[in-house]
Amino acid sequence: MVEEPSATNKGVFSAAVTANKRIGLRYYRLGLEFSMEAAAAFAKAKAGQFAELDLSSTALPKSENIPEELVDAAGRNVLLRRPFSFADVTAKKDKTSVEILYCVVGPGSLRMTTLSAGDTISVIGPLGNGFDVPKEKKLFLLVAGGMGAGPLIYLAKVLTADYPSIEVVAFAGAKSADELPFERRLDQISQELGFAVPEFARYGIKSLVATDDGSAGFGGLVTNCFSQWLGQNKPAGRDTIIFGCGPEAMLKRTAEIAKEKNIDCQVSMERMMACGIGVCQSCAVECRVADSNETVYKLCCEDGPVFESKEVIFSPR
Numbered sequence: 210m211v212e213e214p215s216a217t218n219k220g221v222f223s224a225a226v227t228a229n230k231r232i233g234l235r236y237y238r239l240g241l242e243f244s245m246e247a248a249a250a251f252a253k254a255k256a257g258q259f260a261e262l263d264l265s266s267t268a269l270p271k272s273e274n275i276p277e278e279l280v281d282a283a284g285r286n287v288l289l290r291r292p293f294s295f296a297d298v299t300a301k302k303d304k305t306s307v308e309i310l311y312c313v314v315g316p317g318s319l320r321m322t323t324l325s326a327g328d329t330i331s332v333i334g335p336l337g338n339g340f341d342v343p344k345e346k347k348l349f350l351l352v353a354g355g356m357g358a359g360p361l362i363y364l365a366k367v368l369t370a371d372y373p374s375i376e377v378v379a380f381a382g383a384k385s386a387d388e389l390p391f392e393r394r395l396d397q398i399s400q401e402l403g404f405a406v407p408e409f410a411r412y413g414i415k416s417l418v419a420t421d422d423g424s425a426g427f428g429g430l431v432t433n434c435f436s437q438w439l440g441q442n443k444p445a446g447r448d449t450i451i452f453g454c455g456p457e458a459m460l461k462r463t464a465e466i467a468k469e470k471n472i473d474c475q476v477s478m479e480r481m482m483a484c485g486i487g488v489c490q491s492c493a494v495e496c497r498v499a500d501s502n503e504t505v506y507k508l509c510c511e512d513g514p515v516f517e518s519k520e521v522i523f524s525p526r
């Protein structure tokens with residue numbers, strides 16, 4: 210049922226920064242290039258896997274470029290590496306390019322904004338287990354919240370390249386139009402044709418946008434938009450699979466919808482991570498034990514970050 214396992218030939222590698230482009234209020238797209246063994250390791254990286262970036266010696270932006278809400282946090286040290294998943298991976302001859310879609314939320318991601326072409330950065334990866342693509346499914350539904358769009362954009366590319374006969378529909382949500390993590394503008398005609406997000410449209414994938422404040426697309430939570438679409442389109446549960454990435458509350462609701470509709474669902478979980486390689490035990494995800502009332506703690510970095518949604522005990526919020 211399941212395709213190739215996630216890449217396991219991880220290592221500590223040096224990456225060359227090729228680009229770092231601001232794409233909205235708080236989002237950037239960071240381009241990294243790997244050579245030699247690193248290129249071979251990252252060439253096999255699956256959508257949903259991640260890397261740990263060392264930002265400890267990356268400079269802070271000038272004080273006038275630090276958002277007010279991050280002024281206090283900005284000076285905190287970033288000795289621990291920070292985890293980021295891949296929004297794109299492209300293997301060429303002996304080089305592999307990786308793109309990371311990131312949101313500026315604290316001292317590490319703030320430092321990332323000062324990286325520029327020609328810099329080098331230490332990266333551990335590829336880590337964790339990515340999305341598994343069951344070959345028997347015909348309809349793939351991608352549900353993204355905020356920065357959760359990154360790994361689903363890469364998954365969209367893989368799905369359309371490797372499984373040309375399947376159908377994929379993406380749902381992307383954010384608080385407002387300004388908070389959508391997409392590079393190109395949403396144009397009216399594409400939205401009317403059902404291809405709202407250019408990053409998905411470039412792979413021929415239909416997409417819908419939802420914003421909490423109604424400033425673009427569906428007015429309301431992306432899970433409400435998704436639920437409405439399911440109600441209107443009524444896909445056959447056995448032929449369909451859902452992949453979710455975003456805030457835990459969104460994943461929890463996505464998992465509930467999947468259960469109600471009897472559709473398989475995989476979710477990419479987030480936890481604070483220290484080591485990223487199963488040593489520090491800081492990234493526990495409570496999971497159900499099959500056919501039992503017991504639960505067990507799995508590690509987001511090693512067992513995940515992608516889990517079957519029916520396995521996860523989501524936090525109550």
Ligand SMILES: Cc1cc2nc3c(=O)[nH]c(=O)nc-3n(C[C@H](O)[C@H](O)[C@H](O)COP(=O)(O)OP(=O)(O)OC[C@H]3O[C@@H](n4cnc5c(N)ncnc54)[C@H](O)[C@@H]3O)c2cc1C
Binds near residue numbers: 319480
């Ligand atoms: C497997 C994985 C993949 C990720 N992929 C991406 C990605 O592609 N793009 C992206 O922008 N971010 C991604 N993240 C989140 C990213 O790692 C954090 O935003 C980053 O570590 C923030 O570092 P910081 O120093 O800027 O802020 P910090 O000071 O570390 O955090 C700022 C705020 O965010 C909260 N926070 C930070 N990390 C997490 C977390 N993992 N779970 C819950 N709350 C958290 C903190 O509690 C704090 O309130 C991913 C996280 C994981 C675990």
Ligand code: FES
Binds near residue numbers: 482484486
């Ligand atoms: S981050 Fe250390 S065990 Fe998962």
